[in-house]
Amino acid sequence: MKFTRCFTLLASAAALTLAVSAQAREYSVSTVLSDAFPWGQAAQKWADLVAERSEGRITLRVYPNAQLVAGDQTKEFSAMRSGLIDMAVGSTINWSPQVPELNLFSLPFLMKDDKDLDALTQGEAGKLSFSAIESRGIVPLAWGENGFRELSNSVKPLRTPADLAGLKIRVVGSPLFQDTFTALGANPTQMSWSDAKPALTTGAVDGQENPISVFDVARVDQVGQKYLTLWHYMADPLIFAVNQRVWKTLPEEDRELLRQAALDAGKWETELSRGQQAKRLADIRERGVETVELSAEERQAFVEATRSVHEQWAPKIGADLIKAAEAAIAQ
Template sequence: MRVKQAAVAISAALSLTLAVPAFAQESREFSVSTVLSDAFPWGQAATKWAELVDERSEGRIILKVYPNAQLVSGDQTREFSAMRSGLIDMAVASTINWSPQVPELNLFSLPFLMPDEAAIDAITQGSAGEKIFNAIDKKGVVPLAWGENGFRELSNSKKQVDGPEDLKGLKVRVVGSPLFLDTFNTLGANPTQMSWADAQPALTTGAIDGQENPLSVFDVARVDQVGQKYLTQWHYMADPLIFGVNKRVWKSLSAEDRELLQQAAIDAGAWEIEKSRRELSDTLAAIRERGVEVTELTPEQHQAFVDATAEVYEKWTPRIGAELVAEAKAAIEAR
């Protein structure tokens, strides 16, 4: 009897010991990198994703959002590499910031490729978007869904800009992408790559004349307070966001949790895109109310910029992939 009782006790102890790791895995926390905080639509997309995952997993999966690129010490261009290596678990990221590692993402930075929101959707929701996701996956990151940072518009402290000639000699802050340098150099401007943290004091002192960013960034960051009196809505490029996961993290999840995580990303992305687009008119009105002179290009003025940057396509199409560029253009024309 004593032997039997001892055996039962040992069996129960072993069962408890084996159950502990399984129970510990029930709740998991993952880091999510994003460049902007939830004061901006970009950060709101990450927050919404975390909320949906928390709700649908009943608190079992926790996404902890780290804004302001703090997981890469503010260097947002290192985000993809850090994520691929496993230093970051997940991200809601800019196509611009990931483009140095995934050349296909430069598609969205081709000047004046996408004239409107329907053109963005034609690419991201079609076969071109699928090919871009495949390219990201091959680099070690699993893409789950699209979000949107919006069209990047031009502002400056000097003058109204409604034609390529107005950019001659204008000192403009641009993000860390060679394609951006080529575009602004082609237009005769004097582009300078710098972080946004460095750009704001440079705009204040007049070290640079202008910058390019989505309207939401211009508005929330109060760029008008650092001398930016003129804003041109030229829609020269759009920056979709990507919800992504480190491949090793993805493989560690069950099929059910993968589905939960991806569907939450899709829903968060759709929510953020709709919200961002819906708020644009109010954002623009608020910018105008603060005394900023807003220029909206006529079709003829827009075409002048398209013509002036044609040589950028000749240089960058082979790097991006001629087939992908052609497929994106066809999708836009058929929208």
């Protein structure tokens, strides 16, 4: 009799576990940009893959335009860590105020091209960056791409650090960006993207820096940005991530489903973003924007002008991480 009762209790517990596992769940996913941009498309692809592979049992509801943090993109990481946001496809720039190690990707002229970027994200530097995120209560799952950031302005073509002297350049809320543009002789002005376009329209700021996809989709050329310098001065990889407390409530099979869907969405979005670059650039030129491509010598002048920024920020980022990044790029 005791054995039968025990078996019945175990069976009931197992059934309850299966029932909980099978329950439909909905989670919020924050992004800064909508699905008009590759960034927003990355989040939506993740949501679509999860819905398909869970057969509708798990819903990721995407909230674009940083609406869960009232448009303040630099607060996204904190909001997710506190539990106000379940998941996010966020950027290293926006999360760097809370995770200083992520400033690695914002060091000016550390990376030259996609190969350098991949060497960082897919190697030891990427693992160390993920560890830094996880130590602060967020579980990172996969990398995506926001692209290398280029510089535009309404005044003149920019080829040398001297050309930036006195120009007001809109930057995101990161001290590293302030230091970089100050070192180049510009006047960096911090503001959200929602405030940036009106400021560019009125001439309150002269220029801005963003990936080609943002320049193209947001039609930055329509707010007086007639000159675009393709200087690839830093890249902004995206990170698919989950609040740690939410992660711990998930059964292992759901964790694996979310992780694999994030990996697949990140790979899909990276290929999409890179594949669109040439067409986007051609369209921008057709709209009358004058583009400047730096020679190796011209790029080196910017490297020298921002060397002090590397020296200043290396201790904040961490010696081991800097060493891993430099080794990966050298190889």
